[in-house]
Amino acid sequence: MYKDLSKLIVFTILPLLATQAGYALTMTAAFNPNKTLRAINNQMSGPQANCQTGGITSTSLLNHFDAIRKIVRASTSRGRCQRAVTNYYRQKSMWKDFSKTQRIQFIAQSAMELEKKLRNEGIIKNCQQSIRDIEQIRAKKLIDKMVKKIFSAAYKADKKYDYKSGQRLPSKHFLKYYDDLREIFNRFMRDQFFEAYAPNVPKTFTPLPSGKKVRSRIYQEFWSYTSFHRKTVESKIKEEIYKYFEPFIELNIKRATQKVEPGVALISDKQRKIVGPQMMNGACYEIVKKLHDNRSNKIKFSANTLKMLKKKSSKSLGRYSSFKNKRNPYLFHHKVTKEAVLCIIKQETQSTDFDPHTLNYTFCQTAIGRRGSPKSLAHGMAQMTRDSFVGGRKMGILPLTSIDESKFDHGSQSDNFKLFKMMASSSDMQLEVLFRFLNNRVKAFGKLMKGVISYDQDRKSKYTRNFKRCMACFKKNKSSYFEDSAIKCMGGTPIVRTRPTPRPKRKHPPPTPRPRKRK
């Protein structure tokens, strides 16, 4: 049994691997899939976005954070420390020149934009994921089919030659037919795969001539083994082939997923808000179909993907609180709105007049003596501590779009610490973190109030009452300008908007007197 296995590994799988190495060498001259993928990746990522708030770049933010830490460590008492920190902020806060109302206005605007952006992003990402799944299934099915074809052909060839004579070749002969095997894979796999799966992929390499049936004695060896061994070999071959074609499959998927992005504008704002797990697949199909049917657009999807998406469209993703959906940061709960986020910000940063660049009082409370490290580093609008930030990042519930994330690792601790430092002075990042963390909580509980309570507070506190009042205020004072209602509910001085002057009433010309009849 073991001898047979070792034979199999030496004489069937190793040469197969070798063939692929051979391919790699032959293909590099004409077509390098990795290079093209990299180029596409670079194109997709676009220009690198800097983390900018108030005209100060991210590098200076780190110094800002460290400078305060130095003050904390140098000060001799807690009271002095707090005074020193507040003085520092009075002098150097990036928002020091803004008034309270201006701050509220800015926060409200950015929250409004961010909500729209995150909901759009959610629809796009989920749609892209479903397309990715479909394409991968398709590719796997195709490979299975082709591998079956090859073996059935080989089996037929084998029957004619081997079984009639009843001879078995010694295993040493296998290596002689190495070239034959390579040829078969060239003909059967590469050409058929591209024709069936990815007809639009540019073929810069020269295809090999195809046609004649290749019959070799390798298969006599292969089929002489028991069916159990054959299956293991078959599955391994399938895996190897999938690995070989992976860059091409990825390329095709990227081309398909890229097309979805412009389609989000086709859905109305109202519809976008409602999209939950039940509607997600349906919305995706709607976008794809609208893009496909529009004649002015050149965006076309393959018929198979459309068919699969239609099948999928009626299926829901399940409950919000399911394990998969709760971890999915791109699926947004419809109750997590800008109003809810602003009400939390009101609770957290009202005492500092909504300055997102302040650290909280705990920064001056050190753990061991005065020279020890601060007790908690919670800061900004989200008031999130470093531990919970890093925990969220490691689980993948806090992806960040307001900065270029490609440089940072989800898992590495040092990178997450850096991001946390950067968050100290970027209001966009703080807002995004608040949105995503609250979303995770609300999804877990299914209710907004419970999610808010678990965000940071005790049940007994006044937090809930204040939050409810704030939400009611937003409901009451709805206006076409969101900033106005935010200023009203968060306690700023209302903006006096100059109303457009009413149009003067058209004065009808006085009726012309009728000419008198002459007597």
Add this chain to the structure above:
Amino acid sequence: MNWLDKIFLIVLLMSSFSIGAKGPKGSFGLKQVKVNSYITPKKFWAKVVEQANYAKSLHVFVEGKSTPILTHQTDFPEDNFKEAFVLKFVTSPRYYLYTTWNKGAHSERVIIFELMGAVKKIVFEHVSSWPVSFKVTDKFITINATSEMNLLTGTPKKVDLIWKPKTTSGSGP
């Protein structure tokens, strides 16, 4: 008995003794909060295991035993384990475990366990809206917690909680 077998047996025996000297793999020693010098501390080891759904579970071992005497899992996988100390008071013969867990954005949950063999018993639990500190005396522990933020001053209200162990007879683990 072959001489090779004898050596093998000796090595086995040696290794079996050495197993008890330290905690299991990946564990860390738990510090005891020393109040008086006469308390003879037992050595405890703890281990934090991250499960497939990211939920953290804390396992506590006594020196010389491989099975945990206490296991505790968080309700939410987002909540991380922060720190743990072993407490020993003059008034009771039992050992207690003081643990803190992150909760939400900046809250902290304090749980005190009684370290009895194989039965989890939560003696004290409190959620503070900001990080917590504590002080231990011979007979009780004071936990400096906070409630909601005072919106005018920008500082939260302080809440000092005192917990005493019940004076009961019985041996520890």
